[in-house]
Structures are given as structure tokens and as C-alpha cells.
Amino acid sequence: EVQLVESGGGLVRPGGSLRLSCAASxxxxxxxxxxxxxxxxxxxxxxVASINSASSYKYYADSVKGRFTISRDNxxxxxxxxxxxxRGEDTAVYYCAREAIDFDFWGQGTLVTVSS
Amino acid sequence: FILTQPHSVSESPGKTVTISCTxxxxxxxSSYVQWYQQRPGSSxxxxxxxxDQRPSGVPDRFSGSIDSSSNSASLTISxxxxxxxxxxxxxxxxxxxxxxxxxxxxxxx
Numbered sequence: 001e002v003q004l005v006e007s008g009g010g011l012v013r014p015g016g017s018l019r020l021s022c023a024a025s026x027x028x029x030x031x032x033x034x035x036x037x038x039x040x041x042x043x044x045x046x047x048v049a050s051i052n053s054a055s056s057y058k059y060y061a062d063s064v065k066g067r068f069t070i071s072r073d074n075x076x077x078x079x080x081x082x083x084x085x086x087r088g089e090d091t092a093v094y095y096c097a098r099e100a101i102d103f104d105f106w107g108q109g110t111l112v113t114v115s116s
Numbered sequence: 117f118i119l120t121q122p123h124s125v126s127e128s129p130g131k132t133v134t135i136s137c138t139x140x141x142x143x144x145x146s147s148y149v150q151w152y153q154q155r156p157g158s159s160x161x162x163x164x165x166x167x168d169q170r171p172s173g174v175p176d177r178f179s180g181s182i183d184s185s186s187n188s189a190s191l192t193i194s195x196x197x198x199x200x201x202x203x204x205x206x207x208x209x210x211x212x213x214x215x216x217x218x219x220x221x222x223x224x225x
Contacts, residue, residue: 035214044219045152045160045205059212095159101166102150103207106159 002026002105004096009110016086016114022079022096022107030074033099036081038092039109048094049081064090086114117141119206119217126223129196135220137206138188149189150207151180154219160205164191196224 008020020036036048049060049070058070069082079096093109118140127133137149149167152160162171164180167189177197182189189208193200201224206217 037214037216044203045154045207045216047214047216050214061213101148102162102171103152103160104162104171106161108159 002098004098004105004107006094006096006107006110009094009112011113011115012086013116014087014114017082017084018086018112020081020083020094020096020110020112022081024077024079024098027098029072029077029079034070034072034079035097035099035103036070036079037095037097037103037106038090038112039095040089040092043092046092050099051079083112086112088114090114117208117210117215119208119215121204121206121217121220123218124221124223126225127196129198129224131196132192132194133196133222135191135193135204135206135222136188137190137217138186139208142210143184144182144187144189144208145184147208147210149180149182151178151189151191152205152207154203154205156202163204193222198224200224 003025005023012018033052035050051058051070067085071080091114095109096107097103098105120138151164153163154160163174163178167182168180177194179192203219205219
């Protein structure tokens with residue numbers, strides 16, 4: 001069974017940092033491009049970042065470029081999102097998602113709250 | 117580019133509803149459109165991929181299409197059921213980014 005489980009969310013002060021993890025199981029992570037997508041409370045979905053299977057291509061939304069870094073460890077079946085210089089507008093549930101033709105599997109999400 | 121959806125739609129059970137998704141720049145046909153359903157408290161799930169394809173397990177009441185003349189994609193749900201009440205998002209991409217529409221809240225009343 002394919003599973004994606006995010007962790008690492010929590011309360012952080014503006015300007016702070018947080019590292020999210022996404023543990024993949026039930027499929028070879030190395031075969032898939034992966035993404036982070038976030039959803040602010042009561043708002044819609046926003047794509048955050050993507051990484052290809054070999055980590056040779058990484059793309060970011062303009063809203064997080066220069067502050068967030070996506071990475072992966074295929075040997076550990078894990079995806080990561082390092083978030084620095086966090087702002088209030090980064091408050092959201094962060095989902096990791098697997099890219100097939102679509103985003104065919106999503107985790108349950110981890111909540112990041114940026115507040116003083 | 118931006119994908120624009122209506123904020124909300126409502127219809128009665130048994131009826132048909134169509135949700136639009138208009139692409140701001142570039143051709144709607146230049147990259148596939150997906151549609152996701154998100155129920156409260158749950159992660160999104162795919163109801164349509166590659167413009168008009170249904171994943172296994174999605175009822176054939178769900179259909180998708182694109183219209184180059186209006187540069188838009190559409191999700192049509194026929195024979196509405198109360199369980200279809202949810203938020204629906206269109207999604208497409210370009211070479212370096214993924215784009216979601218703002219989402220449409222479907223109310224079945």
C-alpha cells in the first residue's frame with residue numbers, strides 16, 4: 001500500500017526555520033518526481049516545490065524561492081522541505097504528493113503555524 | 117499563468133453541474149488539466165487526469181473536457197449525489213511550475 005506520511009510541522013516564530021519530512025512506503029521513491037503543496041487555513045491549494053527523481057531538477061513557487069529548499073534521500077525513502085525565514089503567510093497544512101500523470105497520492109499533511 | 121474557477125456552485129441532487137477552469141495565458145491544450153476533489157478534513161484525490169481521463173474507482177458521472185475557444189477546462193458531474201459535496205480544484209503545469217485553480221465549493225442541496 002502506498003503511503004506518504006509527513007512530519008515536522010509545528011509552531012514557529014516569524015523569521016524562524018523548520019524542516020518537514022515525508023516518509024514514503026509501498027513504492028520505490030526513486031522512481032517518482034515529488035512535490036510539496038500547501039493549503040492555508042480555509043484557502044485553496046498552492047504548489048510549493050518539486051524535485052525530480054534524481055534530484056537534478058528542483059523548482060519553487062515564487063512565494064518561497066530563496067527561502068525554502070526541497071531535497072530527497074531515495075535510500076531512506078524520504079522527501080524533505082527546509083523552510084527558512086518563515087512568515088505568517090507560510091502558515092498552512094503542508095502536503096507531500098507523488099507525481100504520476102497527476103498527483104496520484106498525497107500524505108495527510110502537517111500543519112505549520114508561523115506566529116509570535 | 118493563472119487558472120480561474122468560480123468560487124462556488126450549487127445544484128440539487130440528481131442534477132448536472134459543470135465547473136469551469138479558465139487559463140489566463142497560453143493555450144489550455146498546451147498541458148494536461150487534472151481535477152481534484154477535496155472533502156473537509158481530507159487530502160485531495162484525483163477525479164480527472166489528462167483533461168478527460170477517469171482514475172479507476174471514480175464513477176462515470178464525472179467527466180472532463182477542454183475547450184480551446186474559451187481556453188478553459190470543465191468538470192461535469194451528472195446525477196449529483198450529496199456525497200459529491202466538496203471542494204474541486206483544477207491543476208495544470210508549465211515547464212517549471214505546477215498551478216492550481218483557486219477551487220470551487222460544490223454544494224448539493
